[in-house]
Amino acid sequence: xxxxxxxxxxxxxxxxxxxxxxxxxxxxxxxxxxxxxxxxxxxxxxxxxxxxxxxxxxxxxxxxxxxxxxxxxxxxxxxxxxxxxxxxxxxxxxxxxxxxxxxxxxx
Amino acid sequence: xxxxxxxxxxxxxxxxxxxxxxxxxxxxxxxxxxxxxxxxxxxxxxxxxxxxxxxxxxxxxxxxxxxxxxxxxxxxxxxxxxxxxxxxxxxxxxxxxxxxxxxxxxxxxxxxxxxxxxxxx
Numbered sequence: 034x035x036x037x038x039x040x041x042x043x044x045x046x047x048x049x050x051x052x053x054x055x056x057x058x059x060x061x062x063x064x065x066x067x068x069x070x071x072x073x074x075x076x077x078x079x080x081x082x083x084x085x086x087x088x089x090x091x092x093x094x095x096x097x098x099x100x101x102x103x104x105x106x107x108x109x110x111x112x113x114x115x116x117x118x119x120x121x122x123x124x125x126x127x128x129x130x131x132x133x134x135x136x137x138x139x140x
Numbered sequence: 141x142x143x144x145x146x147x148x149x150x151x152x153x154x155x156x157x158x159x160x161x162x163x164x165x166x167x168x169x170x171x172x173x174x175x176x177x178x179x180x181x182x183x184x185x186x187x188x189x190x191x192x193x194x195x196x197x198x199x200x201x202x203x204x205x206x207x208x209x210x211x212x213x214x215x216x217x218x219x220x221x222x223x224x225x226x227x228x229x230x231x232x233x234x235x236x237x238x239x240x241x242x243x244x245x246x247x248x249x250x251x252x253x254x255x256x257x258x259x260x261x
Contacts (some may be wrong), residue, residue: 063241063245063247065247065248067185067248069185074235074250074251074252074253074254075185075235075248075251076249076251077247077248077249077250080240080241080247080249081241081245086249106183111222116184118184118185120185120187120248122241122244122245122246124244127199128187128199128201128202129175129187129246130187131177131184131185131186131187131189132184133184134184134185137212
């Protein structure tokens with residue numbers, strides 16, 4: 034199972050960043066998202082498609098439909114600049130799968 | 141405070157072995173699945189293996205099956221990754237992470253800070 038993420042997305046401060054994660058019938062899977070800032074370990078920002086771990090701002094939201102899961106970051110701040118990875122569990126291979134990651138640049 | 145701290149990384153020659161450890165604090169390791177994930181320099185995340193709370197269920201990525209062995213000692217609140225027959229392409233930062241979804245629904249929080257493994261002659 035393959036998850037496809039665009040390599041990069043750019044957004045102006047205060048704007049809305051839409052990060053996509055494509056996969057065959059991904060709507061049938063639970064999608065999780067991680068934020069990784071340079072030199073740091075990844076941090077969970079969305080789990081089970083749309084739930085936020087404690088401490089994650091409401092500006093982060095997720096959705097999952099048909100062949101694309103989406104992480105939306107509203108009112109983008111400079112501190113949101115990071116790599117973002119989507120992740121699913123694939124029952125067919127019994128593997129955890131990560132997307133290739135999207136680098137979010139705040140202009 | 142829930143925390144994971146990896147150790148045991150370093151420089152090893154191709155064909156060599158290394159054992160990584162992950163010490164958990166702030167929670168009871170035995171209540172959770174645990175996982176190892178790595179990240180090669182400048183690359184994305186690669187899942188390696190996860191182990192159930194009791195150790196009865198273990199899965200590996202194809203890239204490490206037969207060479208790496210995951211294990212745990214719940215009494216010591218510790219997770220391990222024994223890495224044998226190491227190759228240059230195993231060079232990466234290795235992270236342990238708590239698995240909050242368990243089998244079929246795995247998602248990871250928190251992650252340790254990572255330990256660097258370099259395979260080079």
